[in-house]
Amino acid sequence: TKVLLTGGSGFIAAHILDQLLSKGHSVVTTVRSEDKAQKIRDAYPQKSAEELNVLIVPDIAKPDAFDEVVKVPGIEVVLHTASPFHFNFTDPKTELVDPAVNGTVGILRAIARSAPSVRRVVVTSSFAAIVNEAKVSDPNTTFSEASWNPVTLADIHKSQSTAYRASKTLAERAAWDFVADSSSNGAKFDLVTVNPPMVFGPVVHHVFGGLQGVNTSNERIVDLLQGKWKTEIPAVGAAMIWVDVRDVARVHVLAGLERPEAGGKRLFATAGLFSNAEIAEVVRKNFPEYAEILPGPEVTTGGLPPVSKRFAYNNDATTKLLGIDWIPLEKTVIDTVNSLKAYGA
Numbered sequence: 026t027k028v029l030l031t032g033g034s035g036f037i038a039a040h041i042l043d044q045l046l047s048k049g050h051s052v053v054t055t056v057r058s059e060d061k062a063q064k065i066r067d068a069y070p071q072k073s074a075e076e077l078n079v080l081i082v083p084d085i086a087k088p089d090a091f092d093e094v095v096k097v098p099g100i101e102v103v104l105h106t107a108s109p110f111h112f113n114f115t116d117p118k119t120e121l122v123d124p125a126v127n128g129t130v131g132i133l134r135a136i137a138r139s140a141p142s143v144r145r146v147v148v149t150s151s152f153a154a155i156v157n158e159a160k161v162s163d164p165n166t167t168f169s170e171a172s173w174n175p176v177t178l179a180d181i182h183k184s185q186s187t188a189y190r191a192s193k194t195l196a197e198r199a200a201w202d203f204v205a206d207s208s209s210n211g212a213k214f215d216l217v218t219v220n221p222p223m224v225f226g227p228v229v230h231h232v233f234g235g236l237q238g239v240n241t242s243n244e245r246i247v248d249l250l251q252g253k254w255k256t257e258i259p260a261v262g263a264a265m266i267w268v269d270v271r272d273v274a275r276v277h278v279l280a281g282l283e284r285p286e287a288g289g290k291r292l293f294a295t296a297g298l299f300s301n302a303e304i305a306e307v308v309r310k311n312f313p314e315y316a317e318i319l320p321g322p323e324v325t326t327g328g329l330p331p332v333s334k335r336f337a338y339n340n341d342a343t344t345k346l347l348g349i350d351w352i353p354l355e356k357t358v359i360d361t362v363n364s365l366k367a368y369g370a
């Protein structure tokens with residue numbers, strides 16, 4: 026099957042690309058620069074230009090960004106992962122919301138117009154589009170595939186994480202609105218969204234730009250390995266559920282290519298609760314060489330809030346539909362640390 030994967034240099038997308046290629050699919054992937062494109066091509070020297078076609082899309086915020094790319098003949102499935110996930114922005118509207126929303130609407134519009142062979146589009150959304158910030162400490166709230174973040178554009182100056190959550194929520198809403206409006210825009214594909222919470226896991230080496238450039242969700246593990254938690258482990262805040270990056274990649278592959286019945290669904294890809302204290306404990310137990318810089322047993326911060334002060338979640342529908350056994354935290358943390366060690370962490 027020929028698959029278009031946007032943002033192929035990303036933390037999650039690099040794993041998706043790897044899984045697609047190892048399953049023998051042909052992939053067209055987009056990155057922002059020729060430098061990144063060449064790194065990806067070099068990583069798969071055995072693949073022909075037909076099997077792995079790396080194209081440049083410099084800015085997904087431009088409404089016509091994907092107009093040419095979708096015209097590559099024969100694309101059947103699109104996995105749209107590209108969207109900003111970082112907190113070093115000054116203007117949340119132009120730097121987060123516009124790339125998230127315009128990128129999503131732009132690719133859907135381009136497919137509807139010019140790529141009639143596409144039957145399914147998978148959009149990487151987030152738990153950010155599920156969570157309600159006002160309810161994260163409410164034990165009577167259960168977040169599930171049916172939950173929607175009520176955030177609006179008016180909220181984007183509240184905090185950096187609110188701005189990010191708004192970008193993901195508005196983008197996902199726009200995607201569902203687009204397919205609901207197929208009679209006027211001509212969309213012939215169905216839509217699946219993948220909604221993961223904090224994603225941890227090993228980095229794919231050929232796209233990794235060093236510890237300074239680590240992706241946002243793995244940053245905390247780099248912080249821990251650099252001794253930043255020695256005297257105080259930070260609280261998890263609202264993001265207290267997680268999933269392994271290899272499972273997130275697998276969910277994209279399943280959703281796009283192997284589970285026709287996923288059409289029209291939101292997939293809440295979650296392995297369970299975690300705390301920063303638990304991550305520190307796994308590292309302490311498995312990597313004695315870090316003992317000096319890790320928080321010792323006397324540091325008691327960074328645990329989960331008590332059950333009476335935290336939300337509940339339920340992703341049974343997703344787990345059942347996919348038939349997936351989520352990778353456990355200990356394995357993820359061990360594999361992440363091993364992958365980061367190569368860079369001097």
Ligand code: NDP
Nearest residue numbers: 032034035036037084085106107108109124151223224242
């Ligand atoms: P990365 O930062 O590694 O990946 C983001 C990708 O989007 C990169 O390929 C990046 O390109 C691309 N991108 C960002 N902004 C633009 C832009 N303006 N124009 C073109 N490309 C752009 O993070 P992740 O892999 O973690 O994120 C991938 C997706 O997963 C995102 O949609 C994110 O919202 C979502 N997600 C991530 C979670 C996590 O915990 N990691 C949790 C839930 C959802 P470049 O490599 O050139 O920077």
